[in-house]
Amino acid sequence: MSARLIILGAGSALPTRNNFPTSQILELREKQFMIDCGEGTQIRMRQMGLKINRLGHIFISHLHGDHCFGLIGLISSFGMLNRTADLYVHGPAGIAALFEPQLRFFCEGMPFKVIFEEFDAKKHAVIYEDRSVEVTTIPLKHRVPCSGFLFREKPGERHIIRDMIDFYQVPIAQLNLIKKGADFVTSEGNVIPNEALTTPSDKTISYAYCSDTAYSEKIIPLINGVDMLYHEATFAESEKSRAKTTMHSTAAQAATIALKANVSRLILGHFSARYSNQQILLNEAKAVFENAILAEDMMVFDI
Secondary structure, eight states: OOEEEEEEEOBOSSOOSSOOSSEEEEEETTEEEEEEEOTTHHHHHHHHTOOOTTEEEEEOOOSOGGGTTTHHHHHHHHHHTTOOSOEEEEEETTHHHHHHHHHHHHOTTOSSOEEEEEEOTTSOOEEEEOSSEEEEEEEOOSSSOOEEEEEEEOOOOOEEOHHHHHHTTOOGGGHHHHHTTOOEEOTTSOEEOGGGTEEOOOOOOEEEEEOSOOOOGGGHHHHTTOSEEEEEOOBOGGGHHHHHHHTOOBHHHHHHHHHHTTOSOEEEEOBOTTOSSTHHHHHHHHTTOSSEEEOOTTOEEEO
16 A cells, blocks of 8 residues: 655744645545644645545644644635535644634534544544554653654455465355455365465555654654654754753654664654754754655655
C-alpha cells in the first residue's frame, strides 16, 4: 500500500511569507486525516486544489493557537460548501468547551454535525480505529497538555497462491479463512499449513507526528521503526537553551530521536520565523541522521 503526507503549514507561532502555521493531511487507505489546523490551513488547501471529500477526522495536538486557529474557519467553509457528513475533531481535554461556543455563534444551522472526541494527552492510547487504520496518542513534553499521533495501517489479508489452491482443491467457501491465516484440512485429514497456500500480506505503513515537544526519549519506544517521522525542529543548536525554556526541540535533537527510534525517514517542521534560510536546521539534523528533509508548505511526501 502507499500513503501521502501533504504539508499545509510547516511554520510555528508567527506566520511567514513561506511558512504558514502547522497543518497537514495524511492520505491513507482512501481516507484523509487532518493533523492540526493552524491559521491559513484552508488557504493552502485552495492553493493546492485539494479535494477533501474523504476528510472525516481532524486531530488537534494541543490548544495553542498556531495549531488550531484555522479550525473554526475551516468548519464554517465546510458549511458554505454544503457538507453533509459528520466531522469528528479529536483533541485534548477542553477542546469542546473552547470551540462549541464559537460553533454556536458562527456556524449555526450547518447541515452536518461537529463531534468533539477528547483524549488525555498524558496517556498513550488508541483514539481512533477502523477496519484498516489505527491512531494512537504519543504523550509529548510541552507547556500545555500536548499529544503526537501515530497512524498505523492494519495488516491486510494474506495473498493466496492460486496454483496451490487448485492443487489441494481448496473449496471457494474456505478462501476467506485461508486469507486470514487458517490452515487447510484435506478430506483425508491432512493439514496443509497456511504458508504453503499463501504469501504474506503487503507491508503496512506507519507515520508518527510529534509537535510540539521538548526533547524526550520517552517517545522512542512508541515510534520505533516507523516509516516516516515528522518531528518539530523549531530551533538551531545555538538556541538550545531557548528550546529548553520554551519546551521545543532543536533540529539536532529531532534527528537524535529519529536515530534512536530507528525510523526510516525524518521530516523536520515547525520552524521558528527567525530562520529565513532553514538550511542550517537541515545541516544540523543531517549531521546526526542522514535521511532527514525539511518540510515546506504545499510539499507532498509519498510514504
